[in-house]
Amino acid sequence: MQDKQFMKEMLTDSAHAYKDGRMDRRTFLALCGASGVAMSSVMAGDAQAAADEVVMWNWGGQSVECHGSAIGDAFTASTGKGVKFDTSGPLEGKIKEMVDSGNVTADVADADLFNAVSLGPTGHLEPIDYSVVSKEKTLPGYALEYGVSVILYGYAFVYDTEAFGDNPPQSWADFFDTAKFPGMRSLYKWANGSLEAALMADGVAGDALYPLDMDRALAKIKSIKDDSLYWGSGSEAHSMCVNGEVSMGMIWQNRGRNIETDTDGRYKLVNNQALAMPGAYIVPKGNPAGAAAMQFIATAQEVPAQLALLECLGMTPSNPAAFGEIPEDQQHYAITSAMNIDKIVYNDPTWWGENGGDAVNAFLEAIS
């Protein structure tokens, strides 16, 4: 692991040196050979590619393929720069650690917009260059100093049609009503979305959620604690539904279609009161590719990239120009489609950036 990292850095440095003429071709090729990295690009006679690339830090799985095809190809076509992936997942602590250690190896992190609020002012992020990135190509309020929302994901829920087929649940109030809708529930373990859902279930209007009333939200969460499971990853949320462990499950809304398919339609997605979460691209301070990161973000904002991300990953466009072009068969699964946009509520990244740590701990203390 450490070795691989070292090799990667050595090769990047030597590629820079080769490009600037500080290193001869023979030495550079020898280094490439020794490290076993980028042999293909070297053999194609494209030695500079190793230096001219943007490293996207995402969560692995399908997203490598999808970010590559939806954003990477267009970015490479327009700038000539390649795209590489670090799939270790840019959690807030990892970004902080990377920047603090002075060893920044990623250019664009596929993170949350609230990360931009908490990590930006502490000097861990590059400010977004709004002469390259567009403020108009995202929702109002989601273009912040240190991060811009490129996609939306969301918190919605699915329900078991065999249990509630005749009288399907419609809202978070129904979700939290275990008397009327008996059965197990699943909620997100790191508080996000769960708190908002609890407040809406308790009667708070969707546009008056913030600042979150923590005591009220936690009381509501605790009221169904005996009937609740909590998931920490998308696959866990998925398996809790597919294995029939819950009769209603909060999920990341982009997983809805997979759950419906995998259960042959037994579980159905409810988008009413879905909480739209701004997924943001943020740039660690001192990123190796410099300004190219901004071009990469700008590419991701374009309508074709937005629609491709929806098609491939199920991530909803945040560029209003793309809303109208969401294909018919995706409408139900995209929270900003004409079918859903009037029913959803919006997350406030500023509140979460400033209060998220304490909220997560309070939530964990309430459920454990």
Add this chain to the structure above:
Amino acid sequence: MQALRKHIHPGWFIIAPLLILVATLYLSPILNILWLSVTDPEPGFGNYAKLGESDALVRIIWTTVRICIITTIFSVTLGYSIAYAMVHCHQKQKNYMLTLLLLSFWISILVRTFSWLMLLGRNGLVNGALQDIGLIAEPIAFMRNELGVLIGMVHYMIPYAVLPLLVSMEALDKRVMDASRNLGATGTQTFWRIYLPLTLPGLVASTLLVFILSLGFYVTPAVLGGGKVLMVAEYISVQLLVTLKWGTAAMLAALMLFGVLAMLWIMSRFMKLSTVFGGAAR
């Protein structure tokens, strides 16, 4: 140089590089953690004071200790029986048993955790079978609770309990037991008064090993506990990665370290620890 040789055994020069390596790669990160626990977010013992202020932290630590104690009791008891059976059966059967034990030892913890979900989950094999033959109407909640965590942890820990016990039982001189029977003791008496005391170092070693390893469990409680069983390791990881309260994380890590050291120290008051770690009794 001559004077230096007189006072320092030349052997030290040979092991010095290793000592320095251990010190830099092992001690300095630990010191860094300790340092972090008294400096982040501000200098002082604020992080440690939280233990007195927050019921939640105490509850998390108590959950961890409780689960580890129960896990240790079950793993070591089961492990003792398994080791006993292995020592006293035919060589061929013993080899089979050892192979099975090592197989489960080598399988990744993730795989073992998720296979418990398949077996004992709500729609798992066991619940499905019991429902099909009409023994139960509703699935039994084996998983996604503390019981699930305990099942997963005991299962994972049994090989760790067996191996030290096996070594200690194999080293026993069987003639001592024969002598005991010869002198008129019953089988039960021989076990309680001769066999068990003689295997005590192995028993302590496996207890310590299982307990200390259990303290650091992360994956099993996270998956099998359904989110409701929060242990220290998972809490530390959340404080590091999500809430960025590195001081709290460092404090808890330091607490675990000192807890384990204190445990070893208390043990050392009652017995020679060197026998536990394979040394001679004297």
